[in-house]
Amino acid sequence: MKQTEIYLVRHAHSTYSPDEYGRGLSSNGHHDQKLLMHQMAEKHVNVILSSPYKRAIQTVEGIAQQHDKDIQLIEAFKERTLAGKPVENFQEAIEMVWHNESYAHPGGESNDEARNRGIDALKDVLKTYEGESIVIGTHGNLLALIMSYFDQKYDVTFWRNLDMPDVYCLTFEEETLVNVQRIWERVN
Template identity: 50%
Template sequence: MMTNLYFVRHAHSVYSPDERNRPLSERGHQDAARVAELLEPEYIHVLISSPYKRAVQTIEGLAERIGAGIILEEDFRERLLSEHPVDDFEHAVAKVWEDSSFAWEGGESNQAAQSRGVRALERVLEQYKGNNIAIGTHGNIMVLIMSHFDPRFDFSFWRQLDMPDIYKLSFSDQDLVEVQRIWN
C-alpha cells in the first residue's frame, strides 16, 4: 500500500522579518490557485502545513476545493538559519549545507533541522498510511527531508526550486520508492 506525500513549497511571499506571519504576495496568491488546480485531481485525503502563514495560504485553496481542514505541524516549519538577520543569505545557506553540523548563532544546523523534519514525516507516514497527503512547507526543510532518503536532493537541488514547487514522494511503509515533480 503506497502513501503519497505532496510536498508543496510555499508560493512567493511579501518579505517581512516576521517569519511566522509573512503573507503571500499577489503573485503568490495566483500561484496558490494553480497549486489547488494541480492537486485537486490527486485525491488528497489529508492536508498538513507548517504554521507559517505563507505555507498555509499556499494550500488553503486546495483545502476549500476538497472540503478539508489543514492540520498545523510545527516541525514542518522552515529551518531557523540564524537568530539574527544574515548579511549574505546565499553564503549563510551555503555554509550550513557544506557542513551539516554547523549552525549560525541561534540557528539550526542541517542535521538538527533534518532530524526534526524527518521525525515529523515519519509520524505522518505512520498515522496516514495509504493516503494522499499534501504538506505545505518551505524549500530548505523540504529538501533536507528529501535528502535524508536520497542524497541527490542537495544544495544545488534546493537552489533550482521554484516558488511554489510541488514534489510527490511515494512511500511503501517508510521506504521512499519514487519522487516526481508535479509543478510545471
C-alpha cells in the same frame, strides 16, 4: 502493501519580512496558489498538513477548500531557522550550513538538526496516515533537507532550483521511499 503519497508543497512567493509566522503571500504568490489548486484538483487527497507559517498555510488553502479538508498545523514542518538574527550575506550563510551539515549559525539550526526535525515529523505522518494521500505545506530548505535524507542528490543546488510554489510527490511503502515525481508545472 499500501502506498502512502506525500505531496511536499513549497510555499508560493511571499514578500520578505522578518515576521516568519505572519508573512503572507505576495500577489504573484496568490496567483500561483490558484494555479497550484487547479493542478492538484484531480489528485486524491485525504489529509492536509502545514507549517504554521502564514505563507505555507495560504499556499495549501485552495487545495483544502477544493477537497473539503481542514488544515492541521504541524510546527515541525516550519522552515529551518538559519540564525537567531538576520545574517549579513544570506547566500554565504546558506552555503556554510549545506557544506558543513553539523554547523549552525548562532541561534540557528544545522542541516542535521532541521533534517532530523523534518524526518521525525514525516515518519509520524507515515505511521498515522499509512495508505493515504497527504499534502504538506512547507518551505524550500526543509523540503530539500527532508528529500536529502533519502537521496543526497537533493542538495543545495536542488534547493536553489526549486520554484515558488513547487510540489514533489513522494510515494512510500511504510517508511521506504519508492518514487519521487515533480507535480508543479508553471503554466503562463
